[in-house]
Amino acid sequence: MRDTIYSYHQLYAFALSVFLKMGCSNEDASLATSVLLSADLRGIDSHGIARLVGYVRLWEAGRINATPNIKIVHETPSTAVVDGDKGLGLVVAPKAMQIAIEKAKLVGTGWVSVKNSNHFGIAGYHAMMALSQDMIGMAMTNASALVAPTFSAEKMLGTNPIAVAVPAGNEAPFVADFATTTAANGKLEIAQRNNESIPTGWAQDAEGNASNDAAILKKGGALLPLGSEKELGSHKGYALGSIVDIFSGVLSGASFGPWAPPFPAYVPMPDNMPGEGLGHFLGAMRIDAFRPAQDFKSNMDIWLNRFRNAKPIKGHDQVYVAGDIERNMEGERMKNGIPLVEEVVNDLSQLANKFALKL
Amino acid sequence: MRDTIYSYHQLYAFALSVFLKMGCSNEDASLATSVLLSADLRGIDSHGIARLVGYVRLWEAGRINATPNIKIVHETPSTAVVDGDKGLGLVVAPKAMQIAIEKAKLVGTGWVSVKNSNHFGIAGYHAMMALSQDMIGMAMTNASALVAPTFSAEKMLGTNPIAVAVPAGNEAPFVADFATTTAANGKLEIAQRNNESIPTGWAQDAEGNASNDAAILKKGGALLPLGSEKELGSHKGYALGSIVDIFSGVLSGASFGPWAPPFPAYVPMPDNMPGEGLGHFLGAMRIDAFRPAQDFKSNMDIWLNRFRNAKPIKGHDQVYVAGDIERNMEGERMKNGIPLVEEVVNDLSQLANKFALKL
Numbered sequence A, B: 001m002r003d004t005i006y007s008y009h010q011l012y013a014f015a016l017s018v019f020l021k022m023g024c025s026n027e028d029a030s031l032a033t034s035v036l037l038s039a040d041l042r043g044i045d046s047h048g049i050a051r052l053v054g055y056v057r058l059w060e061a062g063r064i065n066a067t068p069n070i071k072i073v074h075e076t077p078s079t080a081v082v083d084g085d086k087g088l089g090l091v092v093a094p095k096a097m098q099i100a101i102e103k104a105k106l107v108g109t110g111w112v113s114v115k116n117s118n119h120f121g122i123a124g125y126h127a128m129m130a131l132s133q134d135m136i137g138m139a140m141t142n143a144s145a146l147v148a149p150t151f152s153a154e155k156m157l158g159t160n161p162i163a164v165a166v167p168a169g170n171e172a173p174f175v176a177d178f179a180t181t182t183a184a185n186g187k188l189e190i191a192q193r194n195n196e197s198i199p200t201g202w203a204q205d206a207e208g209n210a211s212n213d214a215a216i217l218k219k220g221g222a223l224l225p226l227g228s229e230k231e232l233g234s235h236k237g238y239a240l241g242s243i244v245d246i247f248s249g250v251l252s253g254a255s256f257g258p259w260a261p262p263f264p265a266y267v268p269m270p271d272n273m274p275g276e277g278l279g280h281f282l283g284a285m286r287i288d289a290f291r292p293a294q295d296f297k298s299n300m301d302i303w304l305n306r307f308r309n310a311k312p313i314k315g316h317d318q319v320y321v322a323g324d325i326e327r328n329m330e331g332e333r334m335k336n337g338i339p340l341v342e343e344v345v346n347d348l349s350q351l352a353n354k355f356a357l358k359l
Helices: A008-021 A026-041 A049-060 A089-107 A123-128 A185-193 A234-250 A293-308 A324-336 A342-355 B008-021 B026-041 B049-060 B089-107 B123-128 B185-193 B234-250 B293-308 B324-336 B342-355
Strands: A004-006 A071-076 A079-083 A109-117 A135-141 A162-166 A174-178 A278-286 A338-340 B004-006 B071-076 B079-083 B109-117 B135-141 B162-166 B174-178 B278-286 B338-340
Touching: A004 A008, A008 A026, A008 A049, A008 A342, A026 A049, A026 A089, A026 A123, A026 A324, A049 A338, A049 A342, A079 A089, A089 A109, A089 A123, A089 A135, A089 A278, A109 A234, A109 B109, A123 A135, A123 A162, A123 A174, A135 A234, A162 B234, A174 A293, A174 A324, A174 B234, A234 A278, A234 B162, A234 B174, A234 B293, A293 B234, A338 A342, B004 B008, B008 B026, B008 B049, B008 B342, B026 B049, B026 B089, B026 B123, B026 B324, B049 B338, B049 B342, B079 B089, B089 B109, B089 B123, B089 B135, B089 B278, B109 B234, B123 B135, B123 B162, B123 B174, B135 B234, B174 B293, B174 B324, B234 B278, B338 B342
Parallel strands: A079 A109, B079 B109
Antiparallel strands: A004 A338, A071 A079, A109 A278, A135 A162, A135 A278, A162 A174, B004 B338, B071 B079, B109 B278, B135 B162, B135 B278, B162 B174
């Protein structure tokens, strides 16, 4: 089945209309749309418009509040905890990131932990908000438990991504944005769709044995932390996922670990949740709180140029810096459009019917 | 060859004497000794007293200044850059961490980037300084280039560790401390000593092919980032190592990437270094800058207890939390002593002769 190509502006207009139909304000709907579609542009298809129907179902189930009262509930000059009031993470997170940026302007850095939120799209969007301010941006979020710690048969952590964006001078910036697992769940979904097996190291079965079955999560299996197995450092990926969970969940008063709320609306909420909703952690560091921004940026240019020109191994044309591949994709898709697979097109058609919209 | 067992106090007295012979002040010598030996206690043998002779050689080569004037060269309420004045990283880093802690007391968080320093021992020591203050501690450092980025034939990054320490209530704290590579260089050294091969995924040869040769780094090979290969997420480990290098090196004005200064004194300093010495990055976040410390700590107890009681996979007794194994080792070695291999004992004997000390 061939993909259907849509322009960015077509999909933007459609997603915007859906968020407006949910009752979001104009400002929130356009912010949510920009965050959501930044994933499609950057080639992270699992976190883009493919999830729109999921957000709608959470809203229908009363788990997402389209008109949240997002507020600071605790703060110091460099920190805040934000209560997202069950809002779309796509709206709560960039607003929390803006608070981090404002604090960084005043005292050098700003750090905001968020509770009572929902899925926030790609972490990279929020981290990149810092770039135009000559700041380093950071973003992370916890998520429902799909990942087994080293030696664990139980799923205890989400894929808990970390994003860090660093400005540069003439070179394109450094933008890392990655799940703390060997592979993101989206990659297993693609393998399932194509009836393919998955590489050893991505997942384990219910007993903890290595599995090549792309559908193993439906059979009690789990994703593996970055590193895959103990001998190859999976305890490090497990530690990273834990740090994200603690900074996003425990520090804010959100739920955490195996109690993080699920994304699919048909999955019941966990019993005895120790906190409120999903959690995020956002940070901004003003470059000139450390050294003159021009000095830093000219050194970053040296760094980026040296890494981009490292000698590649045989069979590869070049060494990439974090964010390079996504930036290339963004240019390509803005120009040539965004391909959507049949299931996603069907989901969007159903949304169009539901809300009397044209796709 | 059997290891020789020394008590913590024997090794403490010896290392203290060596640092005093180098001309360190009493205060600095005892701080350096505590940091150094925390590695031996926690079972990270590659970063403990085995490195003492290396620090002495760097001092003899004029690359370590035993009486540094460690000072803040730039600051805001929540940030500082510290110039280590070529001091022992074992002294510079805990002093910089103390500055981060003091800033966190005043404005919620403190973030210190350090230049012109040297190897700082285990990252975990510095991060753990925050625990008794009801703060989360973070520490990272760059290091001389042993690691090839994904698809790179060149070594561009150090093993660049990250440590994060999180206080708890009744449960033992969370203490992550890990290299951003699949395996630390110390593990290759142990395999070489025992004439053993290394697992696939730890290292590549000069052409970028997977290698099982524990001595491959001497033959133009490189360590691999956490994840081992692209399909298993090595670009994520590469991104993590890059973040550590940027926060520690570029943000402070230290050297970075392939220009980071080498630890062995016989290796010449790189040409055209873009900054001064080695860099570190230290952070402290006051828990009650986010929420009441008691609330956080009781939630951390729930977190830690749940993870420690996760169902283990077959063949394993329990699931560990980051820092558990090192904490057990610390108790064991404080009680039963620290085993040293023959080469290390020989190195210490030579130091004893050089400085007319008794081991």
